[in-house]
Amino acid sequence: MLEISDLCAGYGGVPALRSIDFRVGPREHVAILGPNGAGKTTLLKTISGTVEADSGSILFDGQDLLSQAPHRRVETGIVHVPQGRMIFASMTVSDNLRLGSHRRGARDRHDERRELVLEIFPALADMLGRDGGALSGGQQQMLAVARGVMACPRLLMLDEPSMGLAPRAADDIFEGIARLLKSETTAMIVVEQRAHEALEVCDRAYVLESAEVALEATSRELLADETLAATYLGSGA
Amino acid sequence: MVEFLQFLVPGILIGGVYALLASGLGLIFGVMRVVNFAQADFMMLAMYLSWALFAGGVGLDPFLAVPAVFVLFLVLGMAVHWLFIRFVIGKRENHDAQVILTIGLGLIFQNLILIRYSSEPRVVAPSYANAGDFIGDIFISRVRLYAFLLSVLVAALLFLFLNRSRTGRAIRAASENWEAATYMGIDIDRTNRIAFGVGVALTAVGGSALVTFQSITPFVGFRFVVVMFAAVVLGGLGSVSGAFVGGVLIGIIQSVSQVWTSAAVKNVWVFALFLLILYVRPNGLFGKVQRAI
Numbered sequence: 150m151l152e153i154s155d156l157c158a159g160y161g162g163v164p165a166l167r168s169i170d171f172r173v174g175p176r177e178h179v180a181i182l183g184p185n186g187a188g189k190t191t192l193l194k195t196i197s198g199t200v201e202a203d204s205g206s207i208l209f210d211g212q213d214l215l216s217q218a219p220h221r222r223v224e225t226g227i228v229h230v231p232q233g234r235m236i237f238a239s240m241t242v243s244d245n246l247r248l249g250s251h252r253r254g255a256r257d258r259h260d261e262r263r264e265l266v267l268e269i270f271p272a273l274a275d276m277l278g279r280d281g282g283a284l285s286g287g288q289q290q291m292l293a294v295a296r297g298v299m300a301c302p303r304l305l306m307l308d309e310p311s312m313g314l315a316p317r318a319a320d321d322i323f324e325g326i327a328r329l330l331k332s333e334t335t336a337m338i339v340v341e342q343r344a345h346e347a348l349e350v351c352d353r354a355y356v357l358e359s360a361e362v363a364l365e366a367t368s369r370e371l372l373a374d375e376t377l378a379a380t381y382l383g384s385g386a
Numbered sequence: 387m388v389e390f391l392q393f394l395v396p397g398i399l400i401g402g403v404y405a406l407l408a409s410g411l412g413l414i415f416g417v418m419r420v421v422n423f424a425q426a427d428f429m430m431l432a433m434y435l436s437w438a439l440f441a442g443g444v445g446l447d448p449f450l451a452v453p454a455v456f457v458l459f460l461v462l463g464m465a466v467h468w469l470f471i472r473f474v475i476g477k478r479e480n481h482d483a484q485v486i487l488t489i490g491l492g493l494i495f496q497n498l499i500l501i502r503y504s505s506e507p508r509v510v511a512p513s514y515a516n517a518g519d520f521i522g523d524i525f526i527s528r529v530r531l532y533a534f535l536l537s538v539l540v541a542a543l544l545f546l547f548l549n550r551s552r553t554g555r556a557i558r559a560a561s562e563n564w565e566a567a568t569y570m571g572i573d574i575d576r577t578n579r580i581a582f583g584v585g586v587a588l589t590a591v592g593g594s595a596l597v598t599f600q601s602i603t604p605f606v607g608f609r610f611v612v613v614m615f616a617a618v619v620l621g622g623l624g625s626v627s628g629a630f631v632g633g634v635l636i637g638i639i640q641s642v643s644q645v646w647t648s649a650a651v652k653n654v655w656v657f658a659l660f661l662l663i664l665y666v667r668p669n670g671l672f673g674k675v676q677r678a679i
Contacts, residue, residue, distance in 0.1 A: 197569060220574070231565065231566065231569060237558075248572075251552070
């Protein structure tokens with residue numbers, strides 16, 4: 150479904166991604182793990198187009214993505230839920246959701262999707278009239294994921310959905326994502342610091358280290374192998 | 387009290403027009419963080435267009451010409467964005483280029499009009515130009531009342547557009563966070579282009595509302611540019627409704643101050659209040675933006 154080969158990108162000459170090969174199959178859920186500054190966020194941004202690639206190729210359903218403007222890539226079904234949530238703080242929760250279904254392919258399904266996201270995150274149902282900025286951090290993250298789901302993603306990319314959240318709020322997010330994946334056939338990429346939670350919902354994982362892919366393995370392999378877990382998943386393994 | 391009202395009412399009426407002029411400038415800044423120094427010259431162009439339609443044989447009433455002015459300046463604004471503005475948007479180091487570009491456009495507009503129509507002041511005087519009605523002891527000028535009602539109507543339509551339409555919501559989203567808006571599939575270049583066109587058209591309509599009681603020269607923009615900028619800053623950079631409130635406030639102060647002092651110093655009062663408000667609320671009345679230019 151998504152085929153990335155030999156992808157390089159950087160900021161002002163400093164490489165952030167070096168020769169990345171990366172693949173997501175249809176309906177597959179893939180985790181990207183690794184320390185801060187390894188290039189995880191840059192990889193997602195290069196896929197959605199807010200960071201330009203220097204070389205290499207990204208194919209989505211066999212189509213070249215790099216030659217398309219970022220907003221056009223959304224139309225193919227690639228939906229990015231960015232790090233730091235980036236909800237529209239001065240707009241109501243309802244309007245945020247409506248913006249989620251802005252893309253052509255999702256417009257007509259707004260009402261049906263809205264029902265779905267309110268099932269996934271019931272807490273949002275009481276907040277529809279409130280400004281996004283008035284929500285708690287956990288609720289804002291729910292809104293950010295919900296807004297992404299509104300867009301009828303074929304490939305949903307979540308960048309650190311638990312960042313900055315208390316453990317309980319993070320659990321709520323992961324429970325919501327698990328509920329989503331029960332009813333949806335979307336493929337997914339999750340960038341996460343909480344490796345275990347991410348691996349529980351993912352089939353496969355890539356570990357990025359200093360702008361390169363250091364390891365590619367199935368979730369089961371990573372969780373089962375104590376050496377790998379200790380090296381790549383931190384001391385909690 | 388009657389004397390006070392005699393100054394307050396015209397102040398509110400002219401304030402409505404200031405508000406319309408300023409809302410265009412405020413929309414453009416709010417959406418793409420471009421300070422458009424040519425804004426008052428778009429107003430001047432619209433005034434000449436209204437004059438040409440009225441005096442140039444067609445005899446079209448300037449208030450009836452408003453829809454045509456709006457559409458023409460919407461297209462003109464979008465063309466100017468597409469031809470020039472979009473190349474100087476986005477990066478921080480582009481601020482100098484934005485200033486030079488928009489001031490340059492303004493100078494070109496002024497001098498093209500100067501070459502074509504000379505600096506002779508032009509006047510648009512429909513049959514009802516001096517008509518008016520007394521409500522109690524307060525005289526209300528017909529043309530100023532129409533100008534005010536037009537401003538209120540356009541403001542209401544702008545509000546509906548920004549809050550209820552898909553494009554309006556996309557414009558607001560893009561102005562709040564262009565990166566998140568991109569992830570929604572919103573074409574930022576397109577929302578900027580539309581916002582620039584609408585912003586120019588709003589100020590142009592404000593110009594059309596003015597021509598019935600304001601004589602026109604190629605440099606008439608200078609008379610209004612300060613008021614427009616003061617209204618936008620007063621209301622709060624980035625807030626269109628703030629620009630609107632700022633405009634009305636300035637109209638009221640200019641007028642009511644004449645109860646006590648000469649009309650010659652009316653802008654002194656405007657700037658005294660301007661400084662006071664910014665001292666208390668540095669981001670303006672409804673400000674969103676911490677750092678301007």
